Amino acid sequence: MRQILLLTIGMFTLGFDAYVIARLLPDIGKTLRISASQTGQAVSVFTLCYALAAPIFATLLSGKSIRRILVWALAVFSLGNGASAIASSFSMLLIARAVAGIGAGLYSPLAATAASLVSKKKRGRALGMMLGGMSTGTVVGVPLGLIIAEHLDWHATLWFITVLGLVAMFGIMIWFPSFPASSPPSLRQRVAMIANGRIAAIISITFLTSTASLGLYTYTASILQNVADIQFITPYLWAWGIGGVVGSFSIGALIDRTGRPDILMTGILATMAFAMFSLPFGLKLPSLSYLPFILWGAMGWASQTPQQHALLQLHPNHGAASVALNSSANYLGSAVGSALFGFAMLAGLTPSQLPFAAGCLVLVTLLGQWGIISSNKKYRKYAKRKNNHLDL
Template identity: 80%
Template sequence: MRKVFLLTIGMFALGFDAYVIAGLLPNIEVTFKISASQTGQAVSVFTLFYALAAPIFATLLAGKPMRRILVVALAVFSLGNGASALASSFSMLLMARAIAGIGAGLYSPLAATAAASLVSEQKRGRALGITLGGMSTGTVVGVPLGLIIAEHLNWHATLWFITALGLIAMIGIVIWFPNFPASAPPSLRQRVAMMTNGRVAAIVGITFMTSIASLGLYTYIATILDNLADIPMITPYLWAWGIGGVVGSFSIGTLIDRASRPGLLMSGILVIMALAMFSLPFVLQFPILSFLPFILWGAMGWASQAPQQHELLCLQPNHGAAVVALNSSANYLGSAIGSALGGGVMLAGLAPSQLPFAAGCLVLVTLLGQWGIVSSKRKHGRVRENIENQMQ
């Protein structure tokens, strides 16, 4: 498990980078003199290129030494963040965020696959939870720290700090991480079969929809708080969201290993997430309760990835890197689309205060799809059991 913890250092840097930008949007907006909906595209570009990079590089680099790929990924990630800090125009910032997204898209799914490969099957859920926990810890610790740095210096300094973290993670992997090959890439026929497999497509689709709602909403958290309750200081709410994320990501792995029912766990996650989003506009009026929806939303958002990855690794055990990359791609593609949609509907006239309701409704639609997957799996299990009984 110690080598799994080593992977979390890089995931910490990724989580820090992916989620601090949402808190820096007001500062970026002032620097480049653009609107909130335009600055939100800095999140969209990062997540879009993350989504595109994950499946492409998982195929191109499969079979290569795992340590070398992880080092290259962190080098590209650090380069992108350094370029973001140096950006003199919003267009240059978007290009730099794209480079950082490519590095993150290469690192994240391979880190999850490596974590699962380093432990026994009985501990796979825990390993995935710890790895994802690195990202959530980057959110709960890194995001507020990044906002403090931006407040006392500027948002460029925050991105330089993330660049340094990426380089530190890269050096750690060079020195201490074992060098073993990634799994062999699936053939074109196997890849097409994997993507057209009904159960794989359904699971990835749930990840995609969940991300549109959760990460898309997170992009505009500063705007929502200002519109709903005239709250300019968003750091405590980002802390609450991040703390929930740490609890959710580190605990979900143990629940998966003990319950062995990741599909049902995912259903429960979606129920709680929807309730948190629907309640958010109301509880902000009560200081004692105002942080609770953010804690629950963060916990469920971060917990949602491990059950999905676990199900996919069980369905495609011989092509773990490819299928995890596909799911990771869907997660960040959903984030990119969610960010773009949020900006689009606000430009069209939707008030920021209405975004939590829209996101909650989308989660309920996703829940219906998840129930369909669970029901189908149960039916398949009963049919298989009947066939085995008849053969006996």
């Protein structure tokens, strides 16, 4: 399990880095003398490169040693974070975040190879540890990073992430076994999945959900300061992260119990919209100020599992590839959302209005999800009629 622990440290570092930057944006903006909407693009470029790196490099590096790829991925990731820490201009910061995103996007999907290091009975636990590492990086790492930034500065937080990445890199270099990466799906298979209307619909819902949820998360600090003049944002990040842990761990049991991931996704989107619309009002009521963040975090983290479950049901022969495509849509949505809300503020929207804009986008997504449910009902009726005809 030592190898699994090393991979988990890497996933913790990725989760830490992916989410802490959004909380450091005000400090970064002051140092580089740029606006909040500009600093938000640092999140966009990281998540965009994160989303695109995996499918591109998975093809180029097929057959190469997993250990070597993981080491290079963490080296690139650490280099990007070190460069981010010493960035003296906005353009340098964007380039550095792009490099870090490429390393993260290459590492994350390959870390799933840990499942082959343990017996089948323990593979679920191994994968759970790694996914838990990323969520823990959000719940524990982000507040820790903010504490470091408060006592030192934001540069120190990025240096800390760099050191964690190097620790995982050297550990994998020394103790991780060497075996080749499996071949990725062919280009024809990827195109066929995207061309499938039902798969495209599910992935589109994932993209829009991430655009609203993770895009809004980028500007949480600005929202808190603008709505209620809240400078100490760590408790609200804890509320969002704790909600995320509860949501991500509980949704699986609900799916197993109901067998209807599409219905559950509808409830998730409706609750997420409610949380976003109520957020500006809740911040003005001390007794309710954390509730929207808990609900938002829970629904945001829970939203991926029903989508993955639906894709595995729909495309069991290439389930891994379709789930990977869904993951790319998630991070691409995060990048687009960060950029979209940044441009919205440049156009005159205030941070306090961003939750309403995000809530409206979730409502549009909810309409799309209802369309999927309607389509699924028609498909089940058609399949039932076809089976009855075959029985006759």
